Amino acid sequence: MSEDEVVWPTGMSDQDPAARERPLVFNPQGFLVAILEDDGQAEEARVALAEAGFAERDLRVHTSQQILDNWERFQAEASLAQRVVGAVTDPDTIERYLGYARDGRSALWVHVPDDADAKKAVRALADHQVLHFRHYGQDSQQDIHMG
Secondary structure, eight states: OOTTOOOOSSOOSTTSOOGGGSOSSOOOOSEEEEEESSHHHHHHHHHHHHHTTOOGGGEEEEOHHHHHHHHHHHHHHSOHHHHHHHHHHOHHHHHHHHHHHHTTOEEEEEEOSSHHHHHHHHHHTTTSOEEEEEEEOSSOEEEEEOO
8 A cells, every 4th residue: 555545444346355354443533524514515515525625545435325335235244252342342433424424415534643633624614504523633532512
């Protein structure tokens, strides 16, 4: 992997690690997740971040259907240990994320190596109808509910 490639903690595309190659405990660092009303708004937010200087490789939209499909595929491919650990370590996060998807919401994931990048992304999205931000920082995670 080259220095400028991003290893995404979610997603089940051909470019992503297989389910069984992922860590037992979901603990991403350096990502901001913005939950938006629908696919169109998520795409508009992605464009806004690109215009604000974020590299395309650092932006990824997951539509509601992709989120649900990825979860189904992950569950089918994950080891028993991964499913058990995931179910007991942070079931509220999983259910919240899947709940947003079931309601037709989309997620915009942004690779933000440091807190300054996360703050820049939140500012760039100020005029977009973000429902919820979650920042997976280097040492902690923070939620900001917008509505």
